[in-house]
Structures are given as structure tokens and as C-alpha cells.
Amino acid sequence: MPNYKQIHNAEDLRRAAARYLPKPVFDFIDGGAEDEVALRNNRAVFERVRFRPRTMADVSSRSLATTLLGQPSAAPIAIAPMGGLSNFAPDAELAMARACAAAGIPYCLSTAAGISIEDLRAAVPDARLWYQLYVFKDDRVNEGIVRRAQEAGYEALMVTTDTHVGPKRERDRRNGFTLTLERTPRNIARVLARPRWVWDVLIRAGLPSMPNLAPYAPEVVDSLSATKYFIENRRYAFDYDHLRATRKLWKGKLLVKGVLRPDEAVQIMECGGDGVVLSNHGGRNLESSAAPLEMLPEVVDAVGRKMHVLIDSGFRRGTDVVKALALGAEGVLMGRPAAFAAAAGGQAGVAHLIGLMKDEIDRTLGFLGCTAIDQIERDHVLIDHAFPGRNAPGL
Numbered sequence: 388m389p390n391y392k393q394i395h396n397a398e399d400l401r402r403a404a405a406r407y408l409p410k411p412v413f414d415f416i417d418g419g420a421e422d423e424v425a426l427r428n429n430r431a432v433f434e435r436v437r438f439r440p441r442t443m444a445d446v447s448s449r450s451l452a453t454t455l456l457g458q459p460s461a462a463p464i465a466i467a468p469m470g471g472l473s474n475f476a477p478d479a480e481l482a483m484a485r486a487c488a489a490a491g492i493p494y495c496l497s498t499a500a501g502i503s504i505e506d507l508r509a510a511v512p513d514a515r516l517w518y519q520l521y522v523f524k525d526d527r528v529n530e531g532i533v534r535r536a537q538e539a540g541y542e543a544l545m546v547t548t549d550t551h552v553g554p555k556r557e558r559d560r561r562n563g564f565t566l567t568l569e570r571t572p573r574n575i576a577r578v579l580a581r582p583r584w585v586w587d588v589l590i591r592a593g594l595p596s597m598p599n600l601a602p603y604a605p606e607v608v609d610s611l612s613a614t615k616y617f618i619e620n621r622r623y624a625f626d627y628d629h630l631r632a633t634r635k636l637w638k639g640k641l642l643v644k645g646v647l648r649p650d651e652a653v654q655i656m657e658c659g660g661d662g663v664v665l666s667n668h669g670g671r672n673l674e675s676s677a678a679p680l681e682m683l684p685e686v687v688d689a690v691g692r693k694m695h696v697l698i699d700s701g702f703r704r705g706t707d708v709v710k711a712l713a714l715g716a717e718g719v720l721m722g723r724p725a726a727f728a729a730a731a732g733g734q735a736g737v738a739h740l741i742g743l744m745k746d747e748i749d750r751t752l753g754f755l756g757c758t759a760i761d762q763i764e765r766d767h768v769l770i771d772h773a774f775p776g777r778n779a780p781g782l
């Protein structure tokens with residue numbers, strides 16, 4: 388267990404996770420596509436947005452309470468869907484969902500999760516759960532999954548559309564970590580250098596399969612067969628017709644994740660989508676993709692308040708979250724920080740991360756002269772000339 392007195396931010400949790408995880412596993416989570424320009428830019432853009440605080444205010448009492456997708460949330464944050472997590476920490480999805488439920492924020496389960504839709508719901512009956520859908524060639528799989536998520540009371544369906552092509556992640560290729568970790572002498576040494584992970588994941592828990600796919604694909608029996616099925620059977624296409632069809636199936640909030648363009652957001656809205664998650668998959672897919680934060684003002688100007696606009700990719704600080712809120716986002720999803728927190732400390736690690744983020748958001752709110760989330764506005768930020776959308780109406 389990490390010494391939480393020495394864990395002051397998301398980067399400290401990342402370092403703690405690096406001490407727990409074998410290097411190829413750490414790199415799989417941490418890395419991005421090709422030269423990692425998109426990955427680095429996701430962080431760099433935050434330095435181009437700075438605050439214009441109001442100081443003549445009484446901020447002695449503040450609240451982070453807000454609404455996400457029309458329902459109350461204790462803070463404007465949630466945890467992003469991540470597949471394969473139970474490879475990295477035992478019961479990582481459960482740890483995340485429990486920590487989110489305790490903190491009063493939503494958790495989004497991935498199609499590629501190591502726990503089933505129903506088992507997660509049974510473990511956290513009162514949690515706000517969202518479900519992320521990767522679509523498969525066989526519509527029976529898509530329809531079956533959507534129906535199960537609905538029956539289990541998941542409130543939102545998030546279809547990811549930024550992964551229609553297999554990404555080129557070179558850290559994974561160099562580490563021999565593609566379908567599974569190659570058993571080279573170097574990898575064996577790297578794994579053995581992390582005995583606690585070997586005990587927790589390899590020996591005690593075992594590498595997880597993808598239980599949400601198993602009912603439709605009897606060949607999915609373990610981690611390797613699940614990954615193979617996932618790659619070979621996904622439908623690497625999702626267009627507006629698919630979206631309209633999904634709208635007919637799904638009664639709850641319907642979001643598309645991976646959108647960056649205002650014209651797409653508008654069309655998604657016209658096809659019945661309730662919201663978008665601006666995302667470049669954390670810089671893991673399209674190299675040199677614009678950072679979602681850069682595209683946020685344009686998207687918000689295009690769809691106004693008619694759509695839920697969430698965002699992720701690169702958020703590590705409370706100040707990052709407040710910058711996105713100032714530019715018009717409703718809320719922020721956290722990816723890697725939650726994965727590292729779960730690896731470093733399980734549910735307690737994720738709870739610590741959420742606590743740190745809440746504390747930083749609260750502090751920023753106070754410094755800006757605000758006492759509530761809905762008081763944060765564009766006027767609170769100053770953005771550099773190079774920032775796209777700077778001249779968009781309202782800026």
C-alpha cells in the first residue's frame with residue numbers, strides 16, 4: 388500500500404503504480420500512439436489556458452455539487468471506461484466503481500472489462516453506472532449487450548467511435564506486448580521484478596477474460612481468447628445510420644465518445660444523441676490528433692446547451708477540470724490516473740485520487756471567486772492566441 392501522506396497528486400499515483408506494475412504493463416497504460424505527440428499535447432494545452440480570478444468575493448462556503456447527464460453528481464468528474472484493467476490490478480473495475488459510488492460520482496464500465504455488466508451492478512447496487520460500447524460485426528452481440536445494460540439499470544450508453552483502426556503504440560511493440568505479453572527472457576525478468584503484482588494478478592486473481600462477450604462467443608474463455616475475439620470480431624465502423632438504430636434500442640442517455648469536431652457533434656444531436664465525450668482516447672490512437680480541450684470551445688459554440696458535452700484526455704489536476712468547465716464542458720472523465728490509482732492502492736487508491744481531485748477543484752473554485760460549479764464561466768480564463776476557437780463567438 389502506498390504511503391498516502393506522500394501521495395499529493397495524480398503524478399505521485401502514477402509513480403506508485405510504476406513501482407507495482409511490470410514495465411510492459413505500466414507502458415501499456417501510460418503510452419500513446421507513435422511519437423506520442425498527441426499524448427504530450429493533451430497535457431501541454433492546459434498551459435495555454437490560464438485563469439482570470441475574481442478576488443472580491445465571499446468564498447467561505449463552497450460546493451462541488453453539479454449535474455452530469457441531468458442527474459446529481461457530487462463533483463464534475465467521473466471515471467472513463469478502460470478495458471483490460473483487471474490485468475493490471477485485481478478487481479480494478481470493482482475498486483473504481485466502489486470508490487466512485489462512495490464519492491457520489493459516476494463510473495463507466497468498458498465493453499472490454501474483466502467483470503460483467505450484471506456482476507458489477509450487483510456489487511454496487513446504488514452506484515451511477517454508465518456503459519461504454521464497442522460495436523461488433525454481429526448485431527446480436529450489440530443488441531444483447533445494450534439490452535443487458537438497460538436491464539441492469541445503467542443510465543448512459545457511450546459508443547466509442549475513435550478506434551475504428553488498430554492503433555500503432557510503439558512502446559507495446561518494443562515490449563512485445565500485443566495480444567499477450569511475449570515470454571522473452573527480458574519480459575520474464577521484468578515480471579519477476581514485481582513479485583507483489585505476480586502474486587495479486589497472476590497467482591491469486593488470474594488474468595481476466597471479457598465476461599460481457601462470453602454469452603455470444605463460447606470461444607471466449609480466457610484473457611488471450613477474449614483479446615483475439617475482440618480484435619477479430621469488432622465492427623470497425625459506426626456511422627449515423629448505426630447511431631439512429633442504437634437510439635431506437637437504448638432508452639437512457641446516448642453519448643458518442645471520441646468526437647472532436649463541431650459538425651459531427653451537431654449531426655450526432657440530429658440523430659438523437661444526447662451528448663458527446665470529446666476525446667482523443669488519451670492520445671492512444673490517432674497520432675497528432677488535436678487535444679479535446681482545444682476543440683471544446685468550437686463544439687460548445689456549435690451545440691450550445693442542447694447537448695451534454697463531456698471531455699477527457701490529459702486531465703490530471705483540479706485546475707485542468709475547472710479550465711474545461713470554464714470553456715463549456717459539463718464534466719470531465721479521468722482515464723489513466725484512475726488506472727494507476729487502482730494499481731497503486733485498489734479502491735483506497737482510487738478514493739484517494741478522487742479526494743485529491745475534489746480538493747483541487749474546490750481550491751480553484753475559491754481562488755476564482757466562485758462558490759458553486761455553475762458560477763464558472765469563460766470569463767474566468769484567458770487563452771493563448773494559438774488556441775483554436777479563440778475567436779469563436781462568446782470568447
Ligand code: FNR
Nearest residue numbers: 467468469470497547668669699700701721722723
Ligand atoms: C482506455 N480508453 C478506453 N476507451 C474506451 O472507450 N473503451 C476502452 O475499453 C478503453 N480502454 C482503455 C484502456 C486503457 C488502459 C486506457 C489508458 C484508456 C480510453 C479512456 O476511456 C479515455 O478516453 C482516456 O484514458 C482519457 O485520457 P487520460 O485521462 O488517460 O489521459
